[in-house]
Amino acid sequence: MKTLVCISKTPDTTSKISFSSDGKNFNTDGISFIMNPYDEWYALVRAVELKEKLGGTVTVINVGDASNDIVIRKALAIGADDAIRVDANPIDSFFVASQIAAVAKDKSYDIIFLGKETIDYNGAEVGAMLAEMLDLPYVSFANKLEVDGDAKTIRREIEGGTETLKLSGPCVISAAKDMAQQRIPNMQGILMSKRKPLEVVTPVGASSRIEVIKHDLPPAKKGVTLVDAGNVAELVRLLHEEAKVI
Amino acid sequence: MSVLVIVEPNNGTINKGGFELATFGKLTAGQDKCLVLVVGKASNAGDLGIYGADEVYEIDQVPVHDSAVYSKVIADASEKLSCHTVIIKANANGKATAGRVAIKLGAGLVSAANSVPESTGGQLQVKRGVFSGKAFATYAITTDKKVITVLGNSIQPKEMGSATSVQSLQVDVPPSTIEVVAKETLSGRAPLPEAELVVSGGRGFKGPENWNILLDLADALDATTACSRPVADADWRPHHEHVGQTGIAIRPNLYIAVGISGAIQHLAGVNNSKTIVVINKDPEAPFFKAADYGIVGDLFEVVPKLTEEIKKLKAGA
Numbered sequence: 270m271k272t273l274v275c276i277s278k279t280p281d282t283t284s285k286i287s288f289s290s291d292g293k294n295f296n297t298d299g300i301s302f303i304m305n306p307y308d309e310w311y312a313l314v315r316a317v318e319l320k321e322k323l324g325g326t327v328t329v330i331n332v333g334d335a336s337n338d339i340v341i342r343k344a345l346a347i348g349a350d351d352a353i354r355v356d357a358n359p360i361d362s363f364f365v366a367s368q369i370a371a372v373a374k375d376k377s378y379d380i381i382f383l384g385k386e387t388i389d390y391n392g393a394e395v396g397a398m399l400a401e402m403l404d405l406p407y408v409s410f411a412n413k414l415e416v417d418g419d420a421k422t423i424r425r426e427i428e429g430g431t432e433t434l435k436l437s438g439p440c441v442i443s444a445a446k447d448m449a450q451q452r453i454p455n456m457q458g459i460l461m462s463k464r465k466p467l468e469v470v471t472p473v474g475a476s477s478r479i480e481v482i483k484h485d486l487p488p489a490k491k492g493v494t495l496v497d498a499g500n501v502a503e504l505v506r507l508l509h510e511e512a513k514v515i
Numbered sequence: 516m517s518v519l520v521i522v523e524p525n526n527g528t529i530n531k532g533g534f535e536l537a538t539f540g541k542l543t544a545g546q547d548k549c550l551v552l553v554v555g556k557a558s559n560a561g562d563l564g565i566y567g568a569d570e571v572y573e574i575d576q577v578p579v580h581d582s583a584v585y586s587k588v589i590a591d592a593s594e595k596l597s598c599h600t601v602i603i604k605a606n607a608n609g610k611a612t613a614g615r616v617a618i619k620l621g622a623g624l625v626s627a628a629n630s631v632p633e634s635t636g637g638q639l640q641v642k643r644g645v646f647s648g649k650a651f652a653t654y655a656i657t658t659d660k661k662v663i664t665v666l667g668n669s670i671q672p673k674e675m676g677s678a679t680s681v682q683s684l685q686v687d688v689p690p691s692t693i694e695v696v697a698k699e700t701l702s703g704r705a706p707l708p709e710a711e712l713v714v715s716g717g718r719g720f721k722g723p724e725n726w727n728i729l730l731d732l733a734d735a736l737d738a739t740t741a742c743s744r745p746v747a748d749a750d751w752r753p754h755h756e757h758v759g760q761t762g763i764a765i766r767p768n769l770y771i772a773v774g775i776s777g778a779i780q781h782l783a784g785v786n787n788s789k790t791i792v793v794i795n796k797d798p799e800a801p802f803f804k805a806a807d808y809g810i811v812g813d814l815f816e817v818v819p820k821l822t823e824e825i826k827k828l829k830a831g832a
């Protein structure tokens with residue numbers, strides 16, 4: 270098994286979100302960054318589990334600048350064998366998919382993993398674009414994966430349920446909750462991660478296809494209307510007559 | 516040039532979600548035509564004309580679980596019908612397919628739009644939620660061809676025309692290389708991303724044996740059930756009910772949170788709900804700051820009463 274895991278860096282889930290005064294850029298002052306949880310907990314860990322069971326290698330890839338090396342080292346500490354960083358600002362999903370496709374094109378990975386989505390831009394776009402660029406089958410939101418020789422049985426989340434699919438040969442898979450369990454890197458992993466290879470490559474040309482006009486924060490809530498626990502009927506009246514939602 | 520809207524029927528009929536997309540397509544199209552392609556058979560496909568479709572096409576036997584085939588059908592239809600913009604539902608199949616369609620057409624993509632785009636000088640400006648509901652971003656798609664996926668409940672379907680005839684569309688559908696071996700439906704209710712009414716439970720319920728209290732409330736309202744992450748992690752409830760930053764992001768008309776503290780990661784996935792009701796015994800629970808209505812009290816007493824009052828309201832209505 271030769272797998273590639275796409276990882277990205279996202280703000281910590283407790284981050285307070287703010288933007289530059291023109292609304293164009295995310296304000297990173299005071300923000301701590303983590304590996305995108307879907308990439309780390311589900312995609313990467315499942316790839317490492319498959320390597321432990323079936324042999325092979327796990328490579329992680331990230332598109333970003335040198336400040337991302339810290340999350341790449343964490344992925345190596347969790348169990349990836351080597352890493353590639355495409356040294357470029359990840360401007361949009363088309364750009365990112367183009368970079369990963371250029372690296373993966375001739376490397377014949379058995380599975381290319383991604384997380385279901387990033388928790389910052391929530392696009393879930395890169396996987397589909399990458400699969401199209403590489404002309405591979407794509408299964409999104411996978412929460413279970415079994416590999417038997419060339420065959421892959423994959424269960425995925427769909428609206429109100431799940432669907433189990435079967436395919437053979439190389440494919441792109443985006444991983445959702447349940448695919449694996451989060452692993453905390455151990456001391457040995459952390460020490461080894463420092464010596465594992467991290468190759469930095471230059472980006473290929475690709476222009477962005479969308480442009481940020483602005484960001485906004487949701488309007489502030491007007492404040493809560495508290496209803497007495499002994500007067501539940503009043504809550505029902507408010508929901509019916511004032512909020513008009515029931 | 517026209518706008519092409521892709522609609523997937525549910526069990527042979529087009530529901531509100533499909534009509535919503537037709538209206539969304541017409542409002543996006545402006546002076547241009549709004550064409551709707553129904554992927555699958557629907558007895559009421561012609562009604563799309565009432566909600567904004569200028570022309571309705573139909574294609575059957577498409578393996579929509581396979582984005583390679585589905586995207587080819589959509590891209591071919593878009594070319595054949597001379598469309599500049601393709602609009603797809605932001606559901607599991609739609610999200611898996613839209614990125615591929617964008618590459619095939621050389622189009623820019625914005626996913627999970629939550630309101631009708633504004634058209635300015637050949638550009639389309641599309642607004643969507645980012646940072647798991649903590650903010651919004653507006654993007655301009657700068658390419659000639661455009662692909663947008665749209666969240667459920669983004670707009671209400673509007674009557675703006677009359678029922679129309681349905682034409683069949685001939686495009687090549689290659690065989691799928693992905694086989695569907697099983698399908699499991701987990702509840703009869705509206706799926707969470709589309710649900711208008713959601714009742715949700717947290718650790719305050721103490722254990723799965725108490726969930727009938729919440730299920731009774733859901734039944735009375737005909738609402739979909741959800742839960743906080745620790746509840747799903749402890750297997751009190753199935754994982755697909757987990758909402759929040761690392762679960763499903765939802766935006767129903769009504770979200771009733773019971774025994775949930777309101778951690779920032781939970782709020783991220785639910786704070787775009789139109790009306791939020793919080794029931795918690797701790798007056799200091801952070802969720803009250805994000806709520807529209809609240810009751811400070813013991814859920815084991817408050818929720819059964821709420822269920823009774825809702826039944827009374829429904830009986831009277």
Ligand SMILES: Cc1cc2nc3c(=O)[nH]c(=O)nc-3n(C[C@H](O)[C@H](O)[C@H](O)COP(=O)(O)OP(=O)(O)OC[C@H]3O[C@@H](n4cnc5c(N)ncnc54)[C@H](O)[C@@H]3O)c2cc1C
Pocket residue numbers: 282306716717718719720742743744745746757758759760761762773774775776777778779780781784794795796797800812813814815
């Ligand atoms: C990276 C990361 C991602 C995360 N993603 C998510 C996510 O997507 N979704 C999510 O939900 N969480 C997420 N979390 C977890 C989150 O931080 C909280 O731990 C979690 O939301 C708390 O769940 P809870 O409100 O059910 O439990 P608690 O925080 O334990 O709250 C229980 C509440 O019930 C109330 N209560 C107790 N008994 C009663 C009673 N008898 N009557 C009324 N009220 C009662 C208590 O006052 C309390 O407020 C994430 C955490 C991390 C670190």
